[in-house]
Amino acid sequence: MIDTSAAFDQNTLEYDNWFEKHKTAYQSELLAVQQAIPKNKKGIEIGVGTGRFAKPLNIKFGVEPSENMAQVAEQRGIKVIKTVAENLPLENETFDFALMVTTVCFLSDIPKAFKEVHRILKPKGEMILAIIDKNSELGKKYEKEKLSNKFYQDAHFHSTEEITELLKQAHFEKFEYWQTLTQKNEKEIEQPISGYGKGSFVVIKAQKKNGK
Numbered sequence: 001m002i003d004t005s006a007a008f009d010q011n012t013l014e015y016d017n018w019f020e021k022h023k024t025a026y027q028s029e030l031l032a033v034q035q036a037i038p039k040n041k042k043g044i045e046i047g048v049g050t051g052r053f054a055k056p057l058n059i060k061f062g063v064e065p066s067e068n069m070a071q072v073a074e075q076r077g078i079k080v081i082k083t084v085a086e087n088l089p090l091e092n093e094t095f096d097f098a099l100m101v102t103t104v105c106f107l108s109d110i111p112k113a114f115k116e117v118h119r120i121l122k123p124k125g126e127m128i129l130a131i132i133d134k135n136s137e138l139g140k141k142y143e144k145e146k147l148s149n150k151f152y153q154d155a156h157f158h159s160t161e162e163i164t165e166l167l168k169q170a171h172f173e174k175f176e177y178w179q180t181l182t183q184k185n186e187k188e189i190e191q192p193i194s195g196y197g198k199g200s201f202v203v204i205k206a207q208k209k210n211g212k
C-alpha cells in the first residue's frame with residue numbers, strides 16, 4: 001500500500017509554509033469551512049496535518065498518520081491521535097462533528113474511512129468535508145501537474161458528486177454545499193457562496209442518518 005502521508009512527513013515545514021505564502025487563498029478556504037462548522041460542539045479533524053484549520057476553528061482533537069505533521073499540530077494545542085482515518089481507535093458516538101480538509105484524496109479506502117467516521121459520530125452528527133473538486137479549474141491543474149508535485153503525486157481527486165455518492169452509501173443525508181476560490185488569481189479574500197460548480201474549493205456537509 002502507498003503511504004500517502006510520507007511526503008507530508010518528510011516535508012512538513014514546506015507544507016505548512018504554503019499557508020504563509022498563500023494567505024488570501026487560505027483565508028478564503030477558512031471562511032468556507034467555518035461556515036459549515038457547528039458552534040460550541042465537540043469536533044475532530046481527520047487528517048489534521050499541522051492544524052492550520054483545526055486551530056483557528058477551535059477544534060481540539062485530530063487524527064494524523066504523519067508524526068512530524070502531528071507534532072506541529074500538537075504545538076498548536078491540538079490533541080492528536082497518530083493513526084489513519086480507516087482505523088480510528090475511538091469509542092462509538094463520541095463527536096458532534098468530524099472535519100476532513102483536502103484529506104479524502106489521500107485515503108486508501110474511502111468507504112472504510114467514512115464508515116469509521118459514521119461510527120464515532122453521535123446520532124445526527126455531522127461530517128464536513130473540504131475538497132479540491134477535480135472538475136474545477138484548480139482540480140484540473142492539480143491533476144495535470146500532480147506527478148511533479150511531491151504532495152499530490154499519489155492523490156486521487158474526486159468530484160463533489162462522487163463524494164456525495166460515497167457519503168450516501170455510508171448512510172449520510174441532508175447535504176449542504178459551499179464553495180470558494182472561484183477566481184483564477186488569489187488577490188482578494190472571497191466570501192463563500194452556497195452550492196458547487198463555480199469554486200475550486202468545495203465544502204460538503206452531511207448528517208449521520210437517523211437510526212443508522
Ligand SMILES: C[S@@+](CC[C@H](N)C(=O)[O-])C[C@H]1O[C@@H](n2cnc3c(N)ncnc32)[C@H](O)[C@@H]1O
Nearest residue numbers: 004005008047048049052066084085101103106
Ligand atoms: C493535504 S494535507 C491536509 C492537512 C490539513 N487538513 C490541512 O488542510 O492543512 C493531507 C493530510 O492527510 C494525511 N493523510 C494521508 N493519508 C491519511 C489517512 N489514510 N488517514 C488520515 N490522514 C491521512 C496526510 O498525512 C496529510 O497530513
